[in-house]
Amino acid sequence: MPNKSGMKALFGAKCPQCREGNLFPVSVISYRKLSVVNKKCSVCGAVFSPEPDFFYGAMYISYAFSVALIITVLTAINVLVTKPELWMYLTTIVIGNIALMPLMLRYSKVVYLYLVGKLKYRGA
Numbered sequence: 001m002p003n004k005s006g007m008k009a010l011f012g013a014k015c016p017q018c019r020e021g022n023l024f025p026v027s028v029i030s031y032r033k034l035s036v037v038n039k040k041c042s043v044c045g046a047v048f049s050p051e052p053d054f055f056y057g058a059m060y061i062s063y064a065f066s067v068a069l070i071i072t073v074l075t076a077i078n079v080l081v082t083k084p085e086l087w088m089y090l091t092t093i094v095i096g097n098i099a100l101m102p103l104m105l106r107y108s109k110v111v112y113l114y115l116v117g118k119l120k121y122r123g124a
């Protein structure tokens with residue numbers, strides 16, 4: 001069986017150990033069950049949340065995503081608009097944050113689990 005790439009598994013929000021099981025019960029872009037992470041991998045049985053409130057630390061990564069979004073929006077508006085006004089920044093940032101909220105929340109947990117969770121890829 002071909003070795004699955006870690007990046008592909010990360011972007012697909014798959015289990016870090018087998019790279020097949022899903023981390024979330026719904027799609028990563030869904031607004032439903034925003035805070036829910038599967039307790040165990042349905043394929044290999046790896047425990048995604050080794051301790052209570054494990055994903056609390058993911059909020060730092062989520063914060064970094066938000067800051068990155070704000071910097072991107074500010075730069076884009078400064079480049080694209082000749083005389084930008086304050087409301088342009090504010091509405092774009094608010095809309096961008098709401099639109100990307102499921103992605104930022106879920107991928108902050110995925111990145112956190114891949115970085116801090118002690119699950120290593122075991123091959124297939």
Ligand SMILES: [Zn+2]
Binds near residue numbers: 015041045
């Ligand atoms: Zn697994």
